[in-house]
Amino acid sequence: MNDHWTKDEDRLSEYVLGGITGDRLEEMRHHLNTCSPCRQRVKEEEAIAAGVRRHAITEQKKQLQALIGGSGIAIPWPRVLSIAAILVIVAGIGLYNRWFFGMKPDGNERSPMAEMQREDAGSAARDAEDISDETSKREKSDQPAATDITAESQRSTGLASIDEPEDPASVEFKDQEESRQPYASKMPAGKKKEWAAEKTVESEVMELDELNESGRQAAKNVPIESVMEPDMAAQVDPDSELLVSRVTALRRRSADQLPLPVDRSSSGGDTRPNTESVTGTPETAMSALRPDRIIVVHPLSAPDASESADSLTVMIRRSGDTLHVSVPVADPELPVRVVATGDSLWILTGQTVWSLLVPERMMTRDRKLPSEKP
Amino acid sequence: MTESIPVSQEEQNLYNRLRAGDMSALTTLYHENRTPVHSLVTRNSGSRHDSDDILHEALIILWQQIRTGRFELRARMGTFLYATARNLWLRRLSRRRKEPTADLSALEITDGSVSPLEMMVETEDSDAVRRSLDKLPDPCRSLLIAFYWEELPMKEIAEKFGLANAATAKAKKYQCKEQLKKILQRIS
Structure with a gap:
């Protein structure tokens, strides 16, 4: 076949669409091998045919997709279900925590389960107190030192009043939330008391850590002059912070241990802006105790006061917690001074000095006092 | 020469419907062949969307082949669909990788499957x-x-x-x- 068959539209289309077979196809291909313009025409026709088919396939695919409908859009069900399961688990954990340990979503009130746990914790704390009391009584007869574990526990927690044999003073926290031991009530009695005591300590340490932070914030507003002599205050770092932490026993101290000269501390004009003298009972003092004041001295002079007339109560309020310290005093009419130093609270009653040791600084000016010696 | 294999009555009915221009018969073929084509495409760098698109195209080509009388029911339609989908996917992959257009003869053109013209449609x-x-x-x-x-x-x-x-x-x-x-x- 020597003619240019590609000039024939019918034959060209028939060739491109695959309608020619056998010997005839071989002859046409043979001619294409020898005719470059013919090959070009075939190529153009193939492109047109392919383009038209492409167009038709695209249109029909749309129709088919519409016919198949939703199955054309594959929803990754395994992935959707996995995400849903994770969300359910996370929500479940959240609800569990809120129910057993957390707060109600709308405010500060605890959830019912937390309330029940709180009640359990209260009884556990009482159990712990019982243990402490028994231990205290037992050790009172053996060794009157204030370094035993039970006393340390009390000092650390501040739950029980400190009752040391050589020291009639007592320290206790009020308005403080009881520690929480959720499963204490389910334990055997012996184990329960032991465990409760341990948990009480740990729990209260945590509470006091929180107290530290709030105390630090509150202390920023307390001027240094309010707790120190002006000439001493001038020597300390004004940027230091006042901290609140654990409480230890009130101890009688030698006057020469006082970081302030005795003559100066015993001189008049001892009432500083944050040291207020209130006459009445601790209850009336509580109502007058302003949150922004660190120290209040409450001489008990009323005859019907619950405390004996030969003692006074120092009350320190900080971040909703109130520390009561009963201090023996020879004469309630004598001026009383309270001084916060590096790691102690010093209470001067007449010629007697009491110190409230604070191992982790219940109240401290994080600064060095001048090394004055009496 | 391709040997004929016995086809089921269901397959024959489906074929008759397609030959008569009933497009809805394609949905049956789609569901029957979705899994193998999906497996083929996803094993070879494709997504589920790709596999659906390729299968749709293979179905359209099969339908066209049936209507023009080029496809005779000597083999299962699923075999044709799988071979067509495979060739289409290979072609599309080579395009995606921006490789030179593969020589049509290098592609596996099985009997009764895609013609060289079908392979040109994506050029x-x-x-x-x-x-x-x-x-x-x-x-x-x-x-x-x-x-x-x-x-x-x-x-x-x-x-x-x-x-x-x-x-x-x-x-x-x-x-x-x-x-x-x-x-x-x-x-x-």
Whole structure:
């Protein structure tokens, strides 16, 4: 076949669409091998045919997709279900925590389960107190030192009043939330008391850590002059912070241990802006105790006061917690001074000095006092 | 020569429906062949969307082959679909990787499967023609589709488009093709 068959539209289309077979196809291909313009025409026709088919396939695919409908859009069900399961688990954990340990979503009130746990914790704390009391009584007869574990526990927690044999003073926290031991009530009695005591300590340490932070914030507003002599205050770092932490026993101290000269501390004009003298009972003092004041001295002079007339109560309020310290005093009419130093609270009653040791600084000016010696 | 294998009555019914132009029969084939094609495509760098697209295209090609009488029920339609989908996917992969257009002979063209022309439909030239066809007004566009895709004889085209006879249809098809070439030159 020597003619240019590609000039024939019918034959060209028939060739491109695959309608020619056998010997005839071989002859046409043979001619294409020898005719470059013919090959070009075939190529153009193939492109047109392919383009038209492409167009038709695209249109029909749309129709088919519409016919198949939703199955054309594959929803990754395994992935959707996995995400849903994770969300359910996370929500479940959240609800569990809120129910057993957390707060109600709308405010500060605890959830019912937390309330029940709180009640359990209260009884556990009482159990712990019982243990402490028994231990205290037992050790009172053996060794009157204030370094035993039970006393340390009390000092650390501040739950029980400190009752040391050589020291009639007592320290206790009020308005403080009881520690929480959720499963204490389910334990055997012996184990329960032991465990409760341990948990009480740990729990209260945590509470006091929180107290530290709030105390630090509150202390920023307390001027240094309010707790120190002006000439001493001038020597300390004004940027230091006042901290609140654990409480230890009130101890009688030698006057020469006082970081302030005795003559100066015993001189008049001892009432500083944050040291207020209130006459009445601790209850009336509580109502007058302003949150922004660190120290209040409450001489008990009323005859019907619950405390004996030969003692006074120092009350320190900080971040909703109130520390009561009963201090023996020879004469309630004598001026009383309270001084916060590096790691102690010093209470001067007449010629007697009491110190409230604070191992982790219940109240401290994080600064060095001048090394004055009496 | 391909040996015929016995086909089920269901397969035969499906084939008859497709031959009669019943597009809904394709949905049955789609669901029957979805899993193997999906597995093929996703194992070879494709997504589920790719596998659906390829299967749709293979179904359309099968349908066209059945209607034009090129596909005879000597083998299962699923076999044809799988082979077509495989070839289409290989072609598309080579395009995606911007490799030179593969030689058509290098592709596995199984008996009864995709023709070299089907393999051309995704070339750049054919894409330019497709875009030109979008700009081509009817009835020229429909006439060219009837000729090149549906492969209707000129006599039927004449009847379908209300033309006098096959010769008129042939002349009309030539005019439409020239019109398409002009558009193609313009957009190129």
